[in-house]
Amino acid sequence: MKSIQRDSSPPTATDVSADNPPPGAALRMDRKSLLLLVLFRISRGVASGMMAVALPYLVLKTLGYGSLVLGSLYTTGIVATALLGLAVGHLSDTWSRKGMLMITALMVPISAFLVFAFPVLPLLYVASVIGGFAATGSLIGGGMGGAAQPVQSAMIADLTTPGNRTFYYSTLAFLSGMAGAGGALLVRFFSIPNTFLAAGIISALGVFLLPPLRAPRRRPAARRGTRSRKVIGHFSITGALNGLSQGLITPFLIPFFVIVYHVSKSYMAVYTAAATIVGAVALLTAPTLEKRLGFVRSVTFTRALGTALLLVLALWHHLWPALAIYVLTPALRIAALPAQQTALTSRVHSDDIGRALAINQVARLSAASGAVLCTGYLFDLSAMEAPFFIYAAVMAANIYLYFRFFGQEEPSANGG
DSSP states (O other): OOOOOSOSSOOOTTTOBTTBOOGGGHHHHHHHHHHHHHHHHHHHHHHHHHHHHHHHHIIIIISOOOHHHHHHHHHHHHHHHHHHHHHHHHHHHHTOHHHHHHHHHTHHHHHHHHHHHOOSHHHHHHHHHHHTOOOOSOGGGTSSOGGGHHHHHHHHHHHSOTTTHHHHHHHHHHHHHHHHHHHHHHGGGSOHHHHHHHHHHHHHHHHTTSTTOOOOOOOOOOOOOHHHHHHHHHHHHHHHHHHHHHHHHGGGHHHHHHHHTOOOHHHHHHHHHHHHHHHHHHHTTHHHHHHHHHHHHHHHHHHHHHHHHHHHHHHOOOHHHHHHHHHHHHHHHHTTHHHHHHHHHHHSOGGGHHHHHHHHHHHHHHHHHHHHHHHHHHHHTTOOSHHHHHHHHHHHHHHHHHHHHHGGGOOSTTOO
16 A cells, blocks of 8 residues: 655655654555554444434433434534534645544544533533534444544545545445444443443543544645536535435434334344444445446445335334344445545545535535434424435435436446
C-alpha cells in the first residue's frame, strides 16, 4: 500500500509533523493510521450498538412517551448531524482531518454521559444534538455520532487508492458492524441508564487512540471544477432520496417490533446483534459486487430485494418471518455502500473529498428528518403499513436516478 503524495518536493523540517509524516516512514505510518482508525471505529461501534437498542426502550417504556416523541428526538439528531457534518467536512479539507476527527470523537461519550446523568426529555434533546441520535443508518455506519462520518471516510480516502479503497471501506465497516453487534448484545446485561454509562466509557476510550494517528497536512483546496460540482450534485440528489427512504423505516424497525409484537429488550438486543452481524458480513461482498456488477447494478440488486422484503414485513404480521426479514434487510441496504463511497470519492478532486462527503450527508439527513417525523406520526395513528409503501416508491425513484446519472459510466457488468 502506497502513501498518496500531494507533491514531489522533499519535505522540510517544518513539513514533518504528526499530520505530515516523512516519506521514509510512509508505509509504516499508513498501516498504523489505518489500525488506529479500525480500533476507534470499533469503540464507537460498540457504544452505538448499545445506545441504538437502549434509546427506544428509554423513551417508549421507561419515560412512557409515544413514537412521535421518539421521532422528534431522532429528527433533532438528524438536523444537528447534517449541520455539524457540513462544517466538519469543510474544515477537514481546509484545516485538519485529524483535528476534526478528534473533536467529533468527543461528542458520543459526552452525549452518553448526559443521558445517564439526566434521563429527562429536555436533556435528551440536548444529547441528541451532541451525539447525533439520528438512527437513519445501520449500526455498521456508526449509528450515532454521524458528524464524524465525512472526515472518517475522507481519511480512509487519503490513506488508500481508488483500486483498494472499496476493500478498506468494506473491511472497516465490517469490523465496526461486528462491534455494533457486540454492543447490542451487551445491553442484555445492563439496566437502561447503565447502558448509556457503559457506552460513554467505551466510546471515550476510543478518543485516546487518535493522538498518534497521522494524516496528510491539509493545504488550501483548489477551486472546485465543473466535474466535481456535477458529481456532487448527482450524488446529493440520490443521497436525498436515500435519506428519505432511510428516515421512513430504519429508525422505527425496533419500535415496530416493540409496538406490534411486544418484543422484550433482551430478545430485541439479540435480534439486533444478528442483523448487524449479517450486515457486516454482507459488506465483505462489496469488492466482488463492484467488480462483477459495478456500483449502480450493485445498488439496484441489493436495495430492490430489500424493498420487496420490507413490503412483506408490512403486510404479513407473523413474528418469525418478520424477525428473519429484520435480520436480512439491513444487509441488503448496505452491501453496496462501500462501492458507492468509492464511486463518490474517486470522481471528485482530492481536495474536495471532505466537502463532497459532507454535502452528500447533509442531503441525506435533511431529507431523512421530515421522513422520521412522518413515520412517527403515522405510527402514533397506528398506520403501521403506510411508511413501508412510501419507502418502496422512493426507492424505485432512487434506483432510476442511479441509472440515469451513473449508468452510462458502467457500460459493462464488470465494474465498468
